[in-house]
Amino acid sequence: MSTCSVSKGCFVFKPDSKKRKITSAADYFCEGNNDSEDSDLRFNTCQSLWKRIKSETEQLQEDLNKKLFDNLITFLRQSHVNFKEKKTEWAYRMKSNEIPTAALVLGVNVTDHDLTFKSLSEALQEDVTPFVVSLRSKECPDIKHLLQKLMAQLMGCHIDADSSEEGVCSKASPNRMRCTVASLTDWYKNITKKKDTDTPSKIQGILSRHWEPPPVVVIFKDMESFTTKVLQDFIMIVRLLLGRGGKVGRGLVWDALLTNWHTGLISTTGSEPSVLIDGNQCIREFPLVLIFGIATSPMITHKLLPHSVSSLLCIELFQSLSCKDHLSTVIDKLLLTSQFPFKLGEKVLQVLKNIFLYHDFSVQNFIKGFQLSLLEHFYSQPLSVLCCDFEESRKRAKFLSHSQCENIRRLPSFRRFVESQASKKQTVLLTDDANLKEEMQALLQNLHTYHENFFPILRCLHAFTTSLPNYPLGKQIRELHCACLERNVWETEDYESAIQLVRMLAKDELMAILKKCVAIMTSSPAKCLGSCAEKLKEYLGQFKNLEEQVYWNCQDLKRPSHIFVSDDQDETVTSLKEIQKKTDLYHLQKTLLEMKESRRLKKLTKFEMLRFEVVDFIDSLVRSYLAPPEMQTLYEVMYFSKASALREHLNAAPRIAVHTALNNPYFYLKNEALENDAGCISNTAPDICIAYKLHLECGRLINLVDWLEAFSTVVIAAADQNSTDKDQVEEIIHARFIRAVSELELLGFIKPTKQKTDHVARLTWGSC
Structure with missing residues (x-):
């Protein structure tokens, strides 16, 4: 803003009416739109219509998942009731040595799994148990982080932030959490006592709606992405600490204990490590259920887990609806x-x-x-x-x-x-x-x-x-x-x-x-x-x-309906009998031609006429x-x-986007100094843009010395001409050139070649 006045004073400049401030989402319908009439009404109509569509899709998703979730809850209830009733049959005693596990096959549409697991967690928390843990592979690189995440979600969700109880994690201090089984079991016993005065009334109300005692459900959202060692160690620790197996092979126990010594779950009492929980404790004291989210095939459980570990799981398969x-x-x-x-x-x-x-x-x-x-x-x-x-x-x-x-x-x-x-x-x-x-x-x-x-x-x-x-x-x-x-x-x-x-x-x-x-x-x-x-x-x-x-005709002829023969069929049988008689080639050919002509001129049956009429009626509806x-x-x-507009937003074209950014940086940076004629190389452009434009002028092999000289020629125009230390300027330009070439190599435009040591090979051809 400027004024042509030569006198001093205060001048008022009114803001540009075109550059109005966007205060709501409806304003975007007016901003940059040539025809902005009824923009508010269009926006409100769009919003109301999308709310209806969204509600319909959510209800549809809920209906499709209902059968799957009901089967899962039935599986959890059956496992829970069998263990709770202390059944003594041999089959149940064998199952009591295994961890109930649901293998949930959801398909390769991985981006939809989050919504499914979110709905599953809400359903379980509503009807089964408040203790639901969801784990991701990227959050659990090792067994220590896995146990920390598990205990943080279990304890942190139902313990006040100002809790100072020893061995219990809280939201206020998740980094100081001490992962010990003693704290986990003590917390679970205390939290499930409805008459305990220390248990908050809010949690008592939550527990009153669920099973007694409520199981702990651990969901592995992306089982295939978990490290094999992490899964094996977790299953072994849970098996040992919950007393599922009674007596387990000494070598297997020892390996698991040594592997997880650093997690804090094991303490030493003498020459051998011992678990902090008595191995004879019943599953009722800490009922645990695992859910594996699988995208590929249920056989992945046997590929990731050896038989010595998978035999500790009581796996049942659940298949979701196909994405198609x-x-x-x-x-x-x-x-x-x-x-x-x-x-x-x-x-x-x-x-x-x-x-x-x-x-x-x-x-x-x-x-x-x-x-x-x-x-x-x-x-x-x-x-x-x-x-x-x-x-x-x-x-x-x-x-x-x-x-x-x-x-x-x-x-x-x-x-x-x-x-x-x-x-x-x-x-x-x-x-x-x-x-x-x-x-x-x-x-x-x-x-x-x-x-x-x-x-x-x-x-x-x-x-x-x-x-x-x-x-x-x-x-x-x-x-x-x-x-x-x-x-x-x-x-x-x-x-x-x-x-x-x-x-x-x-x-x-x-x-x-x-x-x-x-x-x-x-x-x-x-x-x-x-x-x-x-x-x-x-x-x-x-x-x-x-x-x-047809039925009454069969009754009149005293024939079973399945052997009823029409007049046309009788004629065909008679013709076939005539063919079977001894005759010469001329009469045989004549008989076959007569049969073919009779079939062509054969009168349609009532069923065939009615079928043609029905098909013609459907055809008329289609045409109408x-x-x-x-x-x-x-x-x-x-x-x-x-x-085209939809394809522009959804179909990514990284090659064109990268070429546009390097060839015309003004398109993204919106810097007026970068705006120039097409084909020109601006000395104010970023170094990688200058190097990219220069490399477009070369052939399959690029001489690094020539490339550096051309780069220096362009860059030197923007350098300070009053600088006295030319060597320092050349070193700076050389360093900038090396960085630009390294960035182009990282993007995949060039690569080193063994044909000539001072050359690089160009990997792209054309302008984009």
Whole structure:
């Protein structure tokens, strides 16, 4: 800020109105957006819609995990009750020597495991025990840190910070915690005594809801990442200290004790170490259960643990739902329904599917990508203010401003709709806002009806094609959905082959599929599909009448129904008998041609005619209701189709990003001194940028001496020309060059070569 006045004084400069302060998240919808009208309303609509979607996904996750968690709790309860009742059977006495362990196979979608374990911990703390410990491999590099984390989570969660009891850890002093089994067992005995006056009333209330005594559950979230020695030592220590084995091999005990001498769990009383807990103590005094989180295969437990250690565990396997099935359920609840107005275009859905199938198998990342698409749609599309429930969208359409009406007129789908109208109506729609708003309500009604009809018919078509060999339209409904979003599905070769196969379905299969379709259409809110459901019911009744007719015909002929032969079959049998008679080649050829012609002109049976009629009816429904959404007017309001924007955020391109940072540092640093013409090498740029641009001008081998001279030529222009010590300047430039070359080698652009000692080999080609 400056002034042209030559006099002294105070001058007031008003702040730039464009650079306003962003005070809330809704302001981002206005900041940098050319059309900021209704930004607050769009933001609030986006937030409310995402809350509904998030609530639906959380409920879905809870429902999918319910069976798995119930089985785990049943396993814990059974192990706990068996030990508590002191059963004397041989099987239970053998189990009493083992630690109850649940091997929880969750799949390779590791990024989703945190949410699953969080829900599992909450379920266990709610119904089973307040003593749940979750351990990660990166937090437990050795047995000492593992035991510290275990005891800190157990004791620190239920002991006041000002507790000064000896041998007990507290939140105030986790670093001074003394990991001894005496303190652990004493703490557990004291904390589980409900009538103990020293136990806080809050903890007594927690314990009153759980089993008596509550078990201690230790969860190893990523078992494969734990060091083998750490797991073995932990299991051996727990086995010895809890008295699970009674008498164990002396060599095995001695090795475990010597290994963990430094942990503080062992004390010496004479020439041999001894455990601080009596080996005859019962499991009821400290019930422990282990849960192993496994991503690959349950066989990993036998690979990590030798037989001498794994034999100490009573392992039971639990399998979670497949991540692909989980994704199919999420897509079914979020996309294949008219409950949520926001929809994904074919290319956007394909991007999210490819990231899931070829990168991480993470359902949570798919949901985050869906959230990003929702946010990008409401940010970039001004008309997304109408992407809400149907009744609300009709109300908002009545109060659209003139600029919003102009945005509607610029939509490609609306322009296509206007071109199909009469000339007078075209003029009214393009000039009169009031008439446009009335037409908008009708168009929104049509779009809502389209979605109500689209998804039930899509499910019916999938019911017909999912049992066909080779799955011509895809095995999963999401594949069929993408095909319907892309183009007219009935114009594809796969659809034609699928219809040909459907026309050959057996009666039992066809009737079972028709029953599914009737259930789908009956549950649909679309009114027009009610008549379709009645039509399918009529077809089912006709199939049943055919069965009854065949049965009574069999009774009249006094034949069992399984050997009933039709007239056509009788003719075929007669022709075959004629062929078997002795004849010459001419008569044989004539007979075969007559059989072929009779088969071609054979009259269809009643079942075949009815089957063809059913397939033609389903085909007519597909052609009527499964048109791509791009053919619908105002589809841009609800569909997000900018796959490039989504790919830019989700698909990382480190090569391009690194090249941009080194070739144009102004793009990231925003320093005006770094802004220059393309192709120029600025002497104010960072050293690594200068070295990178110079190396782009070289071939496969780069001479370090020439590279240093070029680097010095560029850098010397920015150096202090008044410096008298030129040697010192050269040393500094030399050091800067060595550091820049080392950084380029670390990034993988160059490497040393044995061909020439004073050269380096270039590992990249081209400009990026």
